[in-house]
Structure formats: C-alpha cells, structure tokens
Amino acid sequence: MPLVKLVNITKKFGEIIALDNIELSIEDGEYLCVLGQTGAGKTTLLRTIAGLIRPDGGEIFIEGELVNDVPPEERDAVYMFQHFALFPHMNVWDNVSFGPSIKNWDNEQVKTISSEVLEMVRLSDRQDAFPSELSGGMQQRVALARGIASGAKILLLDEPLGALDARLRVDLRRQLRRLVKDQKLTAVHVTHDQEEALMTADRIMVLRKGKVEQVGLPSEIYSSPKSIFVASFVGNANFFEGNVIEMDNSGSTIWIRGDYQIRVSQTDRKVGDKVVVAVKPTDVIINPDSHKGKNVFSGMVDSSTFVGGSMKYKVIVGDGMVIFSEALVSNIQELPRPGQEVTVSFHPARCCLFEYPEAGLLKEIEAI
Amino acid sequence: MPEVKLVNVSKRYGRIKANDGINLTIKDKEYVSVIGPSGCGKTTLIRNIAGIIHPDEGEIFIDEESVSNVPIEDRRIGYVFQNIALFPHMNIWDNITYGPHVRGLPQQQTRPLALEMLDMIKIAARSEAYPHELSGGTQQKTAVARALISDARLLLLDEPLGALDVKVRTELRYELRRLVKDLRLTALHVTHDQEEAMSISDRVVVMKKGRIVEAGTPVSLYTRPQHTFTANFVGEANFLKGIVVETTADTSVVDIGSGVQLRANRGKETVDERVIVVFRPEFAVLDKPIEVNRLSGKVMDVLYSGSIIRVMIKLPNDETIAAKRIASFDKPMYDVSESVTISVSPDNVLVYPYPEEGLKKALALE
Ligand SMILES: Nc1ncnc2c1ncn2[C@@H]1O[C@H](COP(=O)(O)OP(=O)(O)OP(=O)(O)O)[C@@H](O)[C@H]1O
Ligand SMILES: Nc1ncnc2c1ncn2[C@@H]1O[C@H](COP(=O)(O)OP(=O)(O)OP(=O)(O)O)[C@@H](O)[C@H]1O
Ligand SMILES: [Mg+2]
Ligand SMILES: [Mg+2]
Numbered sequence: 001m002p003l004v005k006l007v008n009i010t011k012k013f014g015e016i017i018a019l020d021n022i023e024l025s026i027e028d029g030e031y032l033c034v035l036g037q038t039g040a041g042k043t044t045l046l047r048t049i050a051g052l053i054r055p056d057g058g059e060i061f062i063e064g065e066l067v068n069d070v071p072p073e074e075r076d077a078v079y080m081f082q083h084f085a086l087f088p089h090m091n092v093w094d095n096v097s098f099g100p101s102i103k104n105w106d107n108e109q110v111k112t113i114s115s116e117v118l119e120m121v122r123l124s125d126r127q128d129a130f131p132s133e134l135s136g137g138m139q140q141r142v143a144l145a146r147g148i149a150s151g152a153k154i155l156l157l158d159e160p161l162g163a164l165d166a167r168l169r170v171d172l173r174r175q176l177r178r179l180v181k182d183q184k185l186t187a188v189h190v191t192h193d194q195e196e197a198l199m200t201a202d203r204i205m206v207l208r209k210g211k212v213e214q215v216g217l218p219s220e221i222y223s224s225p226k227s228i229f230v231a232s233f234v235g236n237a238n239f240f241e242g243n244v245i246e247m248d249n250s251g252s253t254i255w256i257r258g259d260y261q262i263r264v265s266q267t268d269r270k271v272g273d274k275v276v277v278a279v280k281p282t283d284v285i286i287n288p289d290s291h292k293g294k295n296v297f298s299g300m301v302d303s304s305t306f307v308g309g310s311m312k313y314k315v316i317v318g319d320g321m322v323i324f325s326e327a328l329v330s331n332i333q334e335l336p337r338p339g340q341e342v343t344v345s346f347h348p349a350r351c352c353l354f355e356y357p358e359a360g361l362l363k364e365i366e367a368i
Numbered sequence: 369m370p371e372v373k374l375v376n377v378s379k380r381y382g383r384i385k386a387n388d389g390i391n392l393t394i395k396d397k398e399y400v401s402v403i404g405p406s407g408c409g410k411t412t413l414i415r416n417i418a419g420i421i422h423p424d425e426g427e428i429f430i431d432e433e434s435v436s437n438v439p440i441e442d443r444r445i446g447y448v449f450q451n452i453a454l455f456p457h458m459n460i461w462d463n464i465t466y467g468p469h470v471r472g473l474p475q476q477q478t479r480p481l482a483l484e485m486l487d488m489i490k491i492a493a494r495s496e497a498y499p500h501e502l503s504g505g506t507q508q509k510t511a512v513a514r515a516l517i518s519d520a521r522l523l524l525l526d527e528p529l530g531a532l533d534v535k536v537r538t539e540l541r542y543e544l545r546r547l548v549k550d551l552r553l554t555a556l557h558v559t560h561d562q563e564e565a566m567s568i569s570d571r572v573v574v575m576k577k578g579r580i581v582e583a584g585t586p587v588s589l590y591t592r593p594q595h596t597f598t599a600n601f602v603g604e605a606n607f608l609k610g611i612v613v614e615t616t617a618d619t620s621v622v623d624i625g626s627g628v629q630l631r632a633n634r635g636k637e638t639v640d641e642r643v644i645v646v647f648r649p650e651f652a653v654l655d656k657p658i659e660v661n662r663l664s665g666k667v668m669d670v671l672y673s674g675s676i677i678r679v680m681i682k683l684p685n686d687e688t689i690a691a692k693r694i695a696s697f698d699k700p701m702y703d704v705s706e707s708v709t710i711s712v713s714p715d716n717v718l719v720y721p722y723p724e725e726g727l728k729k730a731l732a733l734e
Pocket of ligand 2 (some may be wrong): 133134381409412
C-alpha cells in the first residue's frame with residue numbers, strides 16, 4: 001500500500017488551475033523529488049498533502065486512510081516552507097525544538113533529536129542566536145532542522161537547500177537522504193536544482209502547469225524524457241525539426257531543414273511524419289576520437305563559455321544549423337576556441353524522437 | 369564611473385567577525401562576483417558598501433573618495449536584496465518609480481526614466497501588473513530595474529537570481545551581465561551558485577569566515593587556485609597527502625604512499641616537504657591513460673548524474689578518489705570491484721604545502 005496517494009486532485013485559484021487532476025502514489029520510505037518551472041504548482045502540491053490547502057476536487061489518502069478532512073497537525077506530515085518562516089522571537093534552539101516539545105516528547109528525547117539535527121545542518125554553535133542575527137542560508141538551515149526534528153513521518157520539503165552554496169548543498173543533500181532512509185521517513189522534496197534531484201531521488205516527478213508531465217527514475221527522466229518539455233527542462237536539449245525519410249529495424253533517418261540528416265535509434269514514428277529530435281548538449285561530443293559512424297558534422301565554434309568544470313560550446317554547422325555541446329574540461333590547454341573548426345557527433349541512441357507539437361516547438365520549450 | 373576600494377574593512381557582531389580585514393578593489397566597469405560558504409560574510413560585505421551598515425574598522429572609497437560620511441541615498445548605488453522582492457501591493461510601474469518618488473523627483477522627470485527601464489528589461493507591456501501576476505523571472509528583472517532607476521553607477525546584487533528555477537536563472541544571468549556592460553556599470557554580485565559566478569564574472573572573489581581567501585578570473589580560480597580551500601569550494605577536487613621525493617627545474621615528484629608517485633609542474637615545494645596533491649575528477653583520464661602519472665585502483669562505486677558518470681576509485685594507499693567522464697555509448701562502463709587505471713597530466717596536478725591547521729580544517733566551510 002502506498003503511504004500517500006493522490007487521486008484526481010485539483011486546486012484552483014480563481015482562473016488559475018494550480019493542480020490539475022494529479023494522480024500520484026508515494027511509497028513508504030521513498031525519496032521523491034519534484035521538479036517544475038516557477039508557478040508549476042509544486043508548493044501547492046506539498047501544501048495540499050500537508051493539509052494546509054483544501055483541494056477543490058479529488059482524494060488524498062495517507063496510509064490508506066482518506067484524509068481530506070483531517071487537519072494538518074494530525075497528518076504526520078510536516079511542510080517546510082519555501083520562504084522559511086522562523087519564529088523571530090525564538091532563538092535557534094527553541095525554533096528547532098518547538099515541534100517535539102508540543103508533541104509532548106520527554107525532555108531527553110527533545111534534546112537528543114534537536115542536537116542531532118543542529119549538528120547535521122552545522123549550526124550547533126549558533127543555537128542561542130535569533131533569526132535576525134543569522135545569514136540567509138543559516139536561516140534556511142534552521143528551518144530545515146526544525147522540519148526534520150518535528151518527528152513527522154512524511155517530510156514535505158520546499159526548496160530546503162535553495163539558499164545554500166553548492167558545496168554545502170551537496171553535503172546536506174547526501175545527509176538528508178541518508179537521514180530519511182535511516183529513520184525510515186518518506187520525503188517529497190521540491191527543488192529547482194536538477195542535479196540535486198538526479199542525485200538524491202528514488203523517483204522524480206516533473207510538474208508542468210499543474211499537471212504531472214512525467215514520473216520516473218532519475219535515469220529515465222534524463223535519458224528517456226516522455227515529452228519535449230521534459231527533454232528541455234531537465235538538462236536542456238538541442239532540438240532539430242525535420243521529417244522522417246527512412247526507417248528500418250535499427251532506426252530512423254530524419255531529414256533536417258538545411259539538408260542535414262540525423263539518424264536516431266527510435267522507430268516509433270512513420271516515414272513522412274513531421275518530428276522533433278532532441279539531443280542533450282552533454283551527449284554532443286566535440287572532436288570525437290573516431291569520425292566514423294552516424295551523426296558526425298563539421299562546423300565552427302561560434303562561442304564558448306566556461307562554467308567551471310565544463311565548457312559550453314555553440315557550434316555552427318554548415319550554413320546555419322546550431323548545435324550546443326557541453327563538455328567536461330579534461331585538458332584546459334587543448335580546448336577549441338571560437339573560430340576554430342571542429343567535428344561534433346552524437347550517438348543515435350542518445351537522440352529522442354518526438355511528434356512535432358501542434359502548438360509549435362517554441363511553445364513547448366520557452367523558459368519564462 | 370565608479371571604482372570601489374575597501375581598505376581593511378571589518379565588521380563584528382559580538383564574537384563573530386562577519387567581515388575581517390577585507391581589502392578589495394573593484395575596477396571601474398568590472399563585473400565581480402563574491403562566493404563563499406553560507407554565513408561567510410557576503411551580505412555583510414555588500415551592506416557595508418551600500419552604507420546600510422557601517423564598518424567597525426577600515427574605510428571604503430568610491431572613486432577615491434571616502435564614503436564614511438556619505439549616506440546611502442547619495443552613493444549612487446543600486447541594490448537588489450537577498451530574499452526581499454517587490455512591494456506586493458504596488459504594480460510594476462509603481463515599484464520601479466518608488467525610489468525617485470520618495471526622493472521627491474517630479475513625474476515629468478521620472479516618467480522617461482521608468483519607460484526606458486521597462487523597455488530595457490522588455491516588460492513595458494506588463495507595467496500595470498502586480499508582482500504576484502508575474503513569473504519569478506519577470507519579478508527579478510523588475511527588482512533590477514528598480515535598483516537601476518536612481519541613476520545608479522554601481523550595482524550591488526545579493527543573490528539576485530536565487531529564487532528562480534535553473535532554466536530561467538541561466539537565461540537571466542547572461543542578460544544581467546549584458547545589461548551591466550551595456551550601461552557601463554560596475555557590479556558586485558553575491559551568489560551561492562558557483563557556476564553562475566564562473567560564467568558571467570570578470571573576476572570572482574572567494575570568501576571564508578569573513579575574509580577573502582583569493583580573487584581571480586574564473587579560469588585561473590578553476591585551474592590554478594592559490595589555496596586548497598578554493599580548489600574544494602570551486603568545483604570538485606581530489607586531495608591526496610604526500611611527500612616531495614624529487615624536484616627538477618620544472619617538475620616535482622610526490623610520493624602519495626604505497627609506492628605511488630605523481631608528477632606535477634614545479635611550484636615552490638622542495639624535497640622532503642609534506643604536501644597536498646590536488647587534481648580535479650574531470651582531469652582524470654579514464655579511457656586512454658597516458659604513460660606518465662598513472663594511478664591504478666579498484667572501482668568502489670559508479671554514480672550517475674544525467675550524462676555524467678563519476679567513478680570512485682580506491683587507490684593502493686587506501687585513499688578514494690573520484691574520476692568523471694561523460695557517459696558515452698562507445699566507451700566501456702565500469703563495474704564495482706573492477707580494476708582501473710587512470711592518468712592525470714602533470715599540467716593538471718597542483719601541489720600545496722601541507723596546511724598547518726591540517727587538511728580537514730583548511731577545507732572546512734565554517
Ligand atoms: N494563494 C494563492 N492565490 C492565488 N494564486 C495562487 C495562490 N497560491 C498559488 N497561486 C498560483 O498557483 C500557481 C501555482 O503556484 P505554486 O506556488 O504552487 O507554484 P510553484 O511551482 O511552487 O512555483 P515556484 O517555483 O515559483 O515556487 C501559480 O500560478 C500561482 O500564482
Ligand atoms: N544583525 C546581525 N546580528 C548578529 N549577527 C549577524 C547579523 N548580521 C549578520 N550576522 C552574522 O554575520 C555572519 C555573516 O553573515 P552574512 O549575512 O554576511 O553571511 P552570508 O555570507 O551573506 O551568508 P548566506 O550565504 O547564508 O546569505 C553570520 O555568522 C551571521 O550570523
Ligand atoms: Mg513554490
Ligand atoms: Mg547572504
């Protein structure tokens with residue numbers, strides 16, 4: 001039996017449909033990450049599970065019990081706010097131990113759990129400070145500690161690490177996952193950091209405009225996106241519009257405007273279909289060791305951006321096809337520079353093939 | 369056309385040294401980012417420059433003039449706050465013209481300015497909208513416009529993109545840089561996102577515990593960090609303890625235990641010195657190791673994040689290192705317990721004196 005089950009959940013704010021027929025099962029002990037653009041409904045989803053928002057339609061079950069009418073404090077789920085609201089007049093310790101105290105735990109227990117989580121978020125030596133005396137990231141860590149210490153079985157974490165530097169975020173996300181697993185808790189973790197989701201989640205759910213776009217293993221979400229939106233939103237993608245001109249057992253050939261051909265392994269469209277091919281920049285290899293094989297193009301580096309650890313290239317092939325590539329810098333001295341001729345290639349199995357969207361490609365991938 | 373200079377600036381809160389002897393010059397029209405662990409004093413630094421707080425010690429100069437006695441409204445500074453967004457009960461137009469309005473500037477003067485701003489950030493059509501009706505990205509752009517309208521020459525940005533999803537954030541950061549460059553401003557941008565800092569800054573400042581560890585161009589911080597702390601904080605790195613066993617004019621050889629040796633371009637180290645050898649996981653060559661600087665070990669774990677695989681390898685000296693590579697179809701995958709050999713070019717191996725306080729302390733975030 002799933003621990004949390006949402007059936008047909010809908011929530012409207014006036015005209016806006018924040019949650020649109022959400023179906024979701026979360027297993028006991030699972031670590032689920034939720035990704036989605038701003039306004040997709042992520043916060044609304046967590047608050048609905050917590051009982052802070054009443055859905056307009058649908059049913060929520062926790063441990064098999066219908067909880068639509070159960071108040072938040074009786075749900076065994078704690079919501080950690082995206083915009084952390086600490087009690088301003090309480091110091092760090094009181095903020096953190098507040099939950100267990102009102103649960104009537106004994107003093108020793110409250111002390112143990114509160115010290116433990118403060119240790120984890122590395123604020124043991126600041127337990128007497130008031131929120132106004134803490135930096136932005138410290139306040140967020142206190143809020144996280146308070147959520148974990150609450151003793152609830154289901155943690156609903158809304159951007160719990162959003163305000164923290166990347167280094168600390170990497171440490172904390174590991175600890176957070178370990179803690180959830182060790183304590184046999186269940187976590188729903190909203191994040192805008194894809195790597196965080198890919199590295200911590202058992203499963204990832206991608207929300208879009210109130211709807212579930214895809215739920216799956218991290219590797220599925222990244223490598224086998226079900227839609228153009230997911231391909232673009234998680235890890236970005238190159239998109240090529242074209243038509244299927246050939247198909248056999250080993251794959252399909254797509255003719256791309258400008259007279260290029262791309263080979264893909266997928267065979268689930270028909271010859272003549274208008275399609276979109278998606279390829280992740282990280283799957284586009286610059287100057288591959290071998291120039292044999294499919295999807296090898298010569299072009300020129302138009303621009304390159306160093307993003308620390310990897311380099312992003314914009315390569316122009318022939319008279320206009322633009323291909324973005326992201327490569328790990330394994331030898332900074334030998335990187336191709338703007339103006340330089342390069343070969344780019346990508347494997348047919350790393351291409352995703354989609355039906356051309358009715359509303360046009362741009363509509364599917366625009367960011368804002 | 370401001371150049372900003374901080375001389376020995378300190379700010380204490382009780383026993384905490386939020387800024388501790390900061391010396392920093394930001395050149396005219398330079399785009400500088402500040403990164404550092406949570407609580408290291410970045411917001412304090414920016415608030416000192418803005419004049420929201422006053423340093424206990426030291427002095428701040430803008431265009432060679434001390435600003436100790438210049439109130440915030442006369443510093444020609446635009447400030448985008450961490451966490452504090454727009455006035456929710458005001459529409460975009462009122463939000464943007466708030467500054468000039470409270471300073472009593474007449475409507476005729478404010479209007480063209482505001483129109484220019486709206487145009488620049490391409491939201492003229494939404495000027496009647498309220499913040500909650502706009503996407504996070506547009507709200508952030510409005511916050512920048514509001515900061516710029518008062519004829520600011522120096523833009524102070526405290527986590528300006530922090531609340532946005534990655535896609536929007538990546539797009540906006542380039543726009544932000546372009547805006548600063550087009551308007552010929554000087555910018556100081558605090559961020560917790562190392563990648564953001566690396567990709568748009570002329571120079572990046574790394575802070576720890578109220579102090580500046582080092583400052584440099586993104587590429588130099590990444591490839592030649594001066595301190596182990598930076599190597600750890602910016603990107604990822606492997607750290608191995610060793611002893612220098614041989615030096616020539618241009619190379620050093622370091623023994624990292626169990627008979628394994630690594631060759632590096634020579635720095636200041638001398639024979640018998642205890643050192644830390646550092647290289648980045650992406651600099652480890654997994655597929656066709658070169659002849660020098662080979663390391664062999666056993667695969668402990670293989671981790672995926674999207675297209676990148678990270679192989680954890682246990683060396684004969686019992687240290688575990690990480691090597692990174694793009695997961696690719698025509699190259700072999702790795703199994704746990706399998707033996708592998710990697711190599712690192714001596715150009716990419718860095719050598720540091722063993723830190724007095726110990727390695728763990730030197731890398732610690734707090
Ligand atoms: N109390 C409310 N009144 C009116 N509209 C609301 C309210 N709460 C949310 N909305 C709207 O519902 C939609 C979903 O909002 P929600 O906060 O769940 O998004 P989100 O995915 O958490 O976004 P973000 O990444 O920006 O936090 C948005 O369009 C938002 O404007
Ligand atoms: N008003 C205050 N009273 C007491 N202590 C303060 C005050 N403001 C800041 N501090 C302390 O000074 C230190 C530096 O804080 P600051 O806000 O500058 O950090 P930061 O680098 O911006 O961190 P973050 O990345 O988390 O925002 C912290 O230890 C903080 O607790
Ligand atoms: Mg939200
Ligand atoms: Mg701050």
